[in-house]
Structures are given as structure tokens and as C-alpha cells.
Amino acid sequence: MIDSHSRDEDGRATPSPIRNPQRASIAWLAGKITLGLALTLSLALPGWGQGVPPGNYKMGEVLPIQPPAQPPITEMDWRKVKPPERFVVKPPKGAPNVLVILMDQAGYSDPSTMGGPIHTPTMDRLAANGLTYTNFHVNPLCSPSRVALLTGRNSHQNSMAGVTGTNTSYPGDSGVRPLTISTVGTMLQSWGYLTSYFGKNNEVPDNEVNISGPFDRWPTRSGFDKFYGYIAGEQSSFHPNLIDGTTYIATPRDPNYHFNRDLTTKALDWVRATHSLTPDRPFFMYYAQSASHPPHTPPKDWFERDPYKGKFDQGWDKLREETLQRQIKLGIVPPGTKIAKNPDTVQKWDSLDADSKKVFSREMEVYATLTESADFEVGRLVDGLKEIGMLDNTLIFYIFGDNGGSVVGDLNGTFVEWSSLNGAPEDVPYLLSRLKEYGTENSYPNYAVGWAMAGSTPATLGITFSSGGGIMSGMVVQWPAGIKAKGEKRRQYTHLIDVVPTILDAVGIPAPKYVNGVEQLPMPGVSMRYSFDNGNAPERHRVQYTETAGNRSIYQDGWLAATIHSALWEPKLRTDDFSKDKWELYNLHEDFGQATDLSAQYPQKLEQMKALFIEEARKNNVLPLDDRRAERLNPEVAGRPDIMYGRKELTLYPGMPGLTENSFINTKSVSHTITAELEIPKGGATKGVVMSQAGMFGGWSLYVIDGRPKYTYNWLAREHYVIESHDPLPSGHVTLVYDFKYDGGGQHKGGTGTLYVNGKKVAEGRIEKTMGSLYSLAAETANIGEDAYSPVTNDYDPWDNAFTGTIDKVMIKSQ
Secondary structure (H helix, E strand, O other), X not given: OOOOOOEOOOOOEOOOXXXXXXHHHHHHHHHHOOHHHHHHHOOOOOOOOOOOOOOOOOOOOEEOOOOOOOOOOOOOOHHHOOOOOOOOOOOOOOOOEEEEEEOOOOOOOOEHHHOOOEOOHHHHHHHHOOEEEEEEEOXXXXXXXXXXXXXXXXXXXXXXXOOOXXXXXXXXXXXXXXOOXXXXXXXXXXXXXXXXXXXXXXXXXXXXXXXXXXXXXXXXXXXOOEEEEEEOOOOOOOOOOEEEOOEEEOOOOOOOOXXXXXXXXXXXXXXXXXXXXXXXXXXXXXXXXXXXXXXXXXXXXXXXXXXXXXXXXXXXXXXXXXXXXXXXXXXXXXXXXXXXXXXXXXXXXXXXXXXXXXXXXXXXXXXXXXHHHHHXXXXXXXXXXXXXXXXXXXXXXXEEOOOOOOOOOOOOOEOEOOOHHHOOOOOHHHHHHOHHHOOOXXXXXXXXXXXXXXXXXXXXXXXXXXXXXXXXXXXXXXXXXXXXXXXXXXXXXXXXXXXXXXXXXXXOOOOOOEEOOEEOOOOOOOXXXXXXXXXXXXOOOOEEEEEEOOXXXXXXXXXXXXXXXXXXXXXXXXXXXXXXXXXXEEEOOOOOOOOOOOOOOOHHHHHHHHHHHHHHXXXXXXXXXXXXXXXXXXXXXXXXXXXXXXXXXXXXXXXXXXXXXXXXXXXOOOOEEEEEEEEEOOOOOOOEEEEEEEEOOEEXXXXXXXXXXXXXXXXXXXXXXXXXXXXXXXXXXXXXXXXXXXXXXXXXXXXXXXEEEOOEEEEEEEEOOOOOOOOOOOOOOEEEOOOOOOOOOOOOXXXXXXXXXXXXXEEEEEO
């Protein structure tokens, strides 16, 4: 057996003691032959050696690690041949378990650990026994951040400039991670680690999120033994579209179900089971929480307890001041730090009327409740590791947010997040009318922009911005067996791409140069291990670019140059010419909150920084810049693959799993016809869903109730349009048709719907408003024979709504 932690003077693996003297010389020779020479002797091995030039490679620089070449056995009689020992690759002795925890769309200063108003006792506890990195940076959007975190390469190198679902065909934005980049899961899996991925995955191109795949970029084909969670930008916490491995599964039938709680339970189950069976193998776990991302819906018991009631009545401006004072006291920021000014378009709290203050305060109360409950779930996971004796040698990265606080809720916040994208923004009177439901299962809410600004203290801004709170995140590292310092702050500039190099450094293995015969792109990230026991060590991550939707920045040795090209809540781009963007310049060593623009004082420095951005942009596939917004949701306009491209008809059969909007014929802002071929039993009270799309916050359903066909269109959980027949379906073969004639004249308009049974019109009605942009991104699905996940209508049970007759097929035809 080759024990990979035994090495020669060159760092290559050497054989462990072998009791078979007949093979001793072979084992010694194998240990001394370079891996490159071994490659040339074993090119016939599957998946090995393709494109790998001969040379001297250290153990692990070429993956997968292959057994040394063995001479053929010439002895015929097995009795005379000692069985060879099995070749096993193990991590270096003492290699730690690794747990990477990522919270979703939270602000830098939200958690109490970073001076914020939200109680995060688990993060506080880990910080007290570890290190708090106060100068840690992320990307401005979730997909770019997540690929950077898992690969150690920049987002555009991963071809992920934006979130999946908005990708284009440009080299830095296709959404397809190139073969030249492998995940940390693949690296550690090749060294014998148990690897798992729990939670949100938003790194798979939308056209690949379906039963046909391909599955190459799904977690279980990207280095992770186990995946449990969802593949989408966001989901309902009560009715998520869950995936186990590559299999779609139903939401558990539990009235108290909540995704974050389920996620933690599944993660604990996995780590306990694998440790029980293989206690000698370390694990790598990526635990990607859905909080604090919209929808801001905490677990029911937390919501009912309402721990933050009245805690934000002072408003976001005062909250920023309170947070800064706590940050200075905790040593998060230095004394004298100033608060950056909010964009002029963000309301000042004192200018708001009483109704607005009531609505906005409640939005933050619900968000804070969700965020604290998520930290509690992290605590359950950490406690579980402690209970089985694995915590001491587990390297934990707790990253509190992947892209800053959400600004997608616009200036007022939302009850249903999709409202603005569908041309129906929500005003304060409407939000006030739904306030009792806000944060419950009946809502899909997001808070107002002002709270995202407050969560970025001492900076401002949030998601989609390449400076300030859009790229700052609180981060704690704990490793009792590997870090001597406890409860200390680290102020060196660090970034998501530094996490993988740090893991490899702590484990004691090299970054691979070849994986499956493909040369790997070098990692630009820097291991943070140099700072573990030396808070005064000079920072090693000296240059970092950032870009999203035309917003861009460049960091170098304490200086930051940045420009805001687009703010989502503003109806227009700030300029339509990238060359006219106004750049700002900050000295972060003296102005951590980016409050004082020095561009006029140091124009030459600004020009040097702008030139550096262009240099980094060319190096990392950033160009061209693309500032399109909603139009990128359309695959044809954006230029990305679409499995429905050019298709106007789709036939569905029973047993097909739910289809996301990108895997289904478009039914938005177009005339279309649904034709269902059914078999209705004699004398049976037929009921259930024939075909549905999306769910309780927008969508449609064609179903049967009391034997009668019925169609309901749910417009943003505000209005339900119903078309139904008074007569039951006849027994035998039935052709049920729903035909929709769209009024035209742009998106979000109305139309007329008609029901036919065996060619006879049985009902007709008006649908005055429709959702023309999207129903739910990749969360809710189109389903045949049922309404999966959240229900479109309350006419049927969320779980028991399957069609009780027989469906031969359903055909969708769009014009």
C-alpha cells in the first residue's frame, strides 16, 4: 500500500514498509521513479496521461493519482505468488477535516460578530476560539462568488460573470466552468477525502438543470460524493425543489418543514454515518445555507417567537451609527472610521411617513429572525461534530454572506419578490395590507434597499456593486488543532479565491497541475495560513479586480478604485457609455468604510489603478463589459443555450419530473394551447391536477375538481383568475383543451382563456394580467399529473393533488 504522507527528499510519495521481500525492490523502485516516468510507462490506464507531458511531478500534481507501474506476473501458480497489497492513496498524516460554511446574501455588519444587530452566537463562539477576518472579500453576485470559493480562481476565469440564468456566450460569462479548472472537491476526493455538498447550488447553467443534463457540472460529477439541496438561485424554504445526488425528490410532508433545518439534519446524518464506517478518512463538507437570501421566511416557531419585534424602529440611518460604535468597540474597524454616504436615491429614515416606517421596520425584523435562526442551525452542525469528537481537527471557514445585502427588493421591499420584474412593483399601502403575512409561508418577501445599506456599515451598497458592501463579508476561521491564536482579528486583505489555497496548504497537498489529463489554470489565490499565527504579517493578496454588470473595481496594496455603472433600483443606467463612468479612489488603510473619495486629490493614482483594472480584465476574460439587465433573462437575447430554442411544441408524459422555466415551452406573453389526452373512469369522482406551472406566488394550473375541469391563473399571489366548467368530464377517453388568446401589446398583458372537452367549448373567461418575465427563476416547476412544491391554488391539497384518472400525454403548443 502506498502511504501518501511518506515522502522522499524531493517531496514525492515513497512506499510504506512492505512485508513481502519479493516485492521490496519493486516498491523501492516505484517510490524513486518520478511520476512523469510512471506516466510514460502507463499511458494505457483509463483517463490518464492524455495531454500530460513527461516531466517531474510531485505527488498530487497530477490527478487522479495512479498506482506505480508493475511488471507482469509470469508465475502460473497462485500458491507461489504473494498477493500484492492494494494501492490506496491517503491524505497526509494528521490532515484536518474541512468545513466551509457559506451564508447567502447577508450584509457585512449584520452578524453580532461583526458589530451588527443580529445575534449570531455560533459565529461569536467560533470567533472566540479562532480568528475573525475583518478584511475578507467576495464577488457582488452569488454564482460568481460560489465558483471562486470552490475553485480558487476568479469568477470570469470560471466563465461566471453573472448568475446562472443570465449567462451569455462571451468567454468569461458562458456559465460553463472550463475543464482547466477543477473544484476543491475533486482535489480532496482524489486524496481519499469524503466529500459532500449540502445546500444551495447556483453554479450549473440553467439549460443543464433537467433530467437530460448533462450532469458534468452538478456537484456529484464535480468532486462531491454526496449532494443534498437545490440547484437554483433561490427557493421557498417551505416548498423547495429538492435534489439528492441527481434525483429530484418531493418536499418532506411536514407542516413544520424548513429547508435550513432539514439541511442541517441531512449534513449531520452524513457526517455521523461516514465517520462511523470510515473513521480514518477525513471529510470535506461544503454547507451552503439558503439564509439570509430572499425569501425572508424564518421557520414557523422562530416567526411566532418574533425575537426582534420593535428592535429596528429607529430606522436604518440610526442603525448604521449604532453599528459603527459597536464595530469600533469590538476592534472590527479602527477608531475614527467614518460612515460612507448612502446613494442619494435611498430614502432617509426621518423623511418617511408612519406607514412606511411600520412596513420597513417589520421587513428588518423578519430578516433578522431568519438570519439568527440560520446561525442557530450552523450551531447544531458544529455541536454535532463536537459530540462525535471531530471538532478539534476540523478547519472551519464561516463566511457570512456571498455578495452583500440584497438590493433586489427595491426601495420599498416586496411581499412577492417577482413583482417588479413582472411590471407590478409593490407600494407601501399594498405592503401594509399584507403585513401580517409578511415572513410567513404565504409570502415571498425581500426587504428595502435601506436595510442592505445598513448591513454594509461602515461602507454602503450591497449585491451587484463592486465596491463597499457589495464585496465585503465577515469571515471566521477556527481550527483548534492547527491555529494557536484565539479570539484575534486579522486585517490582511483576503478574498474568496484564497480559501482553496488555504485548504490545500493546511492539508499538505499541492495544487494539481493536471486533472484527468487536462492542464489546470494556476490559482491566483493566496493561502491565508501565513496569517494564522501572525496578525502583523504583511498581506500577500495584493491585487484583486471585481466586475459585475459594468460595476467594477480594482484593489492594490490598500488602494481601491471603483465605479458604479448601474444600481438595480434606479430605472436607468448611470451612463450608457463605459468610458464616461465616474471613478472614485479610496485609501482603505486610512478609510476602511470608503467614505472619502480621493480621486480629485490623486488623479495620477486613479489613472494608474484604472489601467491596472484593464490589465487584470484582459488577463481574466472580463471583457467585454455587459450592462444589460432583464433582457439577459431571455436566452435568445443573451446568447446562451436554450433546450427549448425554436421549439413551439412540447409533449409531456406521466412520470416526468418537474421542469424549470428554462426546460419548458414558454407560456408567458404569448398565445398557447394545452391539450391533455385523458382516460376518465366510469362512476369515478375524478379530481387532481392535469398540468401546472410554478406555484403559490405566480403560475397556472389545469385541474379537475368534483369531476369538473378548471383552470386558475395566479397573478403574483394578488389575484386569481378562474375559468371552470359546470359539467363533469364524461367517462372514457377525453380530450381536454385549454386555449389562451393573448391580447398582445407587450409583456404582462391579459387575454382570454377557453376550456374545451372533446371539441366542445365548456367555459371561457378573462385573465386581465399575466406575468410576462418569469414565474420563479429555477425554483418552481411545470408538472404533469400534479402540482409539485407550492400549490398554484388553494383548491387542492399541497401534497395530495395527483390526478386520479389516467393521463396518456399532455401537449403544449405556443405561438
